[in-house]
Amino acid sequence: MVNPDQSVAPEFPADFVRKYGLVPIVKSDESLTCAGSKSPGPEVLEELEFILQKPVEIELWSEAQIRQRIELVYGLDFVQSTRSSPSNPVDEKSPNPRSVSLGTNGHAKRRSVVGLIDSMFEEALQQRASDIHLEPQEHSIRLRYRIDGKLVERDRIESAMAAPLVSRLKIMADLDIAEKRRPQDGHIQLSSESRPVDVRVSTLATRHGEKVVMRLLERNNQGWSLDSLGLETELNTVLRRSLKLANGMVLVTGPTGCGKTTTLYAALNYLNSDAVNITTIEDPIEYHLDGVNQTMVNAEIGLTFAEILRTLLRQDPDICMVGEIRDRETAEIAVRAALTGHLVLSTLHTNDAISTVIRLIDMGIEPFLVTSSLKLVIAQRLVRCICQSCRVADELGTELSKGYDLPEWLRSRTMYVGKGCPRCNGTGYSGRRAIMEYVEIDEDLAAAVVSGVSLGGLRDAIRKRGNPSLWDAGLRIVAAGETSLSEVIAIASV
Secondary structure (H helix, E strand, O other), X not given: OOOOOOOOHHHOOHHHHHHHOOEEEEEOOOOEEEEEOOOOOHHHHHXXXXXXXXXXXXXXXXXXXXXXXXXXXXXXXXXXXXXOOOOOOOOOOOOOOOOOEOOOOOOOOEOOHHHHHHHHHHHHHHOOEEEEEEEEOOOEEEXXXXXXXXXXXXXXXXXXXXXXXXXXXXXXXXOOOOOOOOOEEEEEEEEEOOEEEEEEEEEEEEOOEEEEEEEEEEOOOOOOOOHHHOOOHHHHHHHHHHHOXXXXXXXXXXOOOOOHHHHHHHHHHHHOOOOOOEEEEEOOOOOXXXXXXXXXXXXXXXXXXXXXXXXXXXXXXXXXXXXXXXXXXXXXXXXXXXXXXXXXXXXXXXXXXXXXXXXXXXXXXXXXXXXXXXEEEEEEEEEEEEOOOOEEEOOOHHHHHOOOOOOHHHHOOOOEEEOOOHHHOOXXXXXXXXXXXXXXXXXXXHHHHHOOOOHHHHHHXXXXXXXXXXXXXXXXXXXXXXXXXXXXXXXXXX
């Protein structure tokens, strides 16, 4: 009996099995071997060989073995749907089909490859996961979800399922299942409880097999508005004023995954109207925005941020959103656009708001061009919110605060923490919100930059102006009972 290649069958749709009563088990460049409970007629073999353009060999299996294989690859529902089919009879008394355990902690269920993937997506969405990680280990596959910015291990899946799982996901994402060495990126569209979900799929070869990471993006999650960002009153006023400018550059900075794209999308929704031409350059396009012309970077054919931005300026834009300023060329074109009558929104990776000015100068932009084009910089982080179902007074907060210079108004208030409950999966946190600091480029600050004041000197000038820092913004929501002191210390300590 031929040992089945776990990655072959998922390459063929269920309709193939239903029509021909055959399950593909081994494929090579020269031929395809299929398992069947009986030999097909010569006409069927001729048809198959014509379609596949290669010889087809048949290996006879028992009906019980066929059923086990079909359930493993296509799911129990498909097996049951074929029981009444004359061409695919199934013996009701045959042994139980092979099962896959999803859950070593009391949640064990029989799962086919299809059922395993479906339940994985369903559970990840229920738990508000932003990413799914399937990581091959020496003796198992580790399944982890990123929830509220933290990776949480969900399960261990038997290593024999690695090849079928990866092959099935590659087929869903329209990737090459034969390519196992090079990284690949793809896309899956799901529909869960009437919620359309886009899934960005990335594969990477590791020591024990291919790792798959999937980013979950809800397409209906377009209710972003400036009000939904939870901006403090002063920043809300400054941002709206900057977005009403006819030209200039507004930048949002921070590490990967801190919500920069969400902030930019909220700004675009605020600006979007029939009277303006808005075009974005993204890598990749995360969400669809009605009324906005969205373009995706494709380096393989030369469509870089800089190249698209150069072309975009010939498209009569009013507002340009550049997903990220990564190099000098993109920075130069963005600055030029901001100086020639366009409003440019973009992101940059810096630790705080004022460092953005120095970063642009370090990229080769003249200081006077930076200060002439740049209007506002917002730096942000995401902090986890305390679960309101298990919020209690933070008895350790007072002791923890002794090592930090906290304002007296905070020391006199009760701080809170989540003790953990079923609703928050024992973490004590549920959801996240942004904390932000900002720098508005006025004449005094511009003069300091052009005169060559150091980064430390610029920070001192910002402090004297009374601009709240990320640390200050974090302490304010600690005082409001929205997050814990330990969370702010981890994210924005000075």
